[in-house]
Amino acid sequence: MENQNHVVLGGNGVTGTETIKALGSRGVNAISVGRRSHPDRAVRSHIADLLDPDQAARALAGAEVAYLTVGLPHSAKSWQERWPLILGNTVDAATKTGTHLVYLDNVYAYGKVDGPMTEQVRIRPSSKKGQVRAEALGMLDSAARERGLSYSIARSSDFYGPGASMSVFNMFAIEPVAKGKKGSWIFNANVPHSLTYTPDIGQALATLGTDPRGRSGTWHIPTAPALTGRQCLEILTGPGVGTKVMSQMYMRIGGLFNEVARETLEMAYQYTCPHILDSHLFESTFGVAPTPIEEGIAQTLRAARAELRELDATGA
Secondary structure (H helix, E strand, C coil): CCCCCEEEECCCCHHHHHHHHHHHHCCCCCEEEECCCCCCCCCCEEECCCCCHHHHHHHHCCCCEEEECCCCCCCHHHHHHHHHHHHHHHHHHHHHHCCEEEEEEECHHHCCCCCCECCCCCCCCCCHHHHHHHHHHHHHHHHHHHHCCCEEEEEECEEECCCCCCCHHHHHHHHHHHCCCCCEEECCCCCEECEEEHHHHHHHHHHHHHCHHHCCCEEECCCCCCEEHHHHHHHHHCCCCCCEEECHHHHHHHHCCCHHHHHHHHCCHHHHCCECECCHHHHHHHCCCCCCHHHHHHHHHHHHHHHHHHHHHHCC
């Protein structure tokens, strides 16, 4: 690890992989840190479990920048148990090594927001997961004030993109359509809802880790203008197909058998009211624009269909 100065924690996941790609396009050959080697053998790997403080410290040894992109299952209990340990070990290692930390966050800590979400919105969580995220922000702030941690925050709305199997939009819309079935939206298809494209997440993280202007502060990742669920499904399937909407009652029944459905109910407010992420600050500061949602959906559907063809070919 001595000769490497950028490490992607959780690099085997979708956003981690996109970050590694984006860094590579900037001439930065980052290392993927995960509990297993990266599935792409061309990517250099460092095997570590961030729940172990010693392994976290070794993963960050010699690193100039670390990108925390670790994902956890859709379980509030898992978040409450594991996230403070993962972040705490990462922060401890970063402060000891002088590593700048780029922290991938979501909007859960904002809670219910009346109007577009900007970087100035107050942290007022209204869910268990939101509380975990709010406490994480407090941990980062304390480490900066008391121990000199250098960090910046990249905040994403609900994400979607090629291979993003944990995405609600991928799961309920993209993947069924790829299989020739009807895609669904949840709760209310008539309110605008921001979706952040995973390649844009990777590009944003790489920007914050390589541009001196991104070495502090909170930044909303470039996100295409919010569309309604109905509009998103029309882009996916074409007009006239009709919109299938899963009600909260339907999701409650599904939650008896499916953890993702059960955990989605806690965040229902994001799908019953307008959910709009304003990313103007990032876009104007760094001179970038989000991927148009039409392009993002087309690329994601194409990737899902290619994956199905590969599975059919291998008999998996």
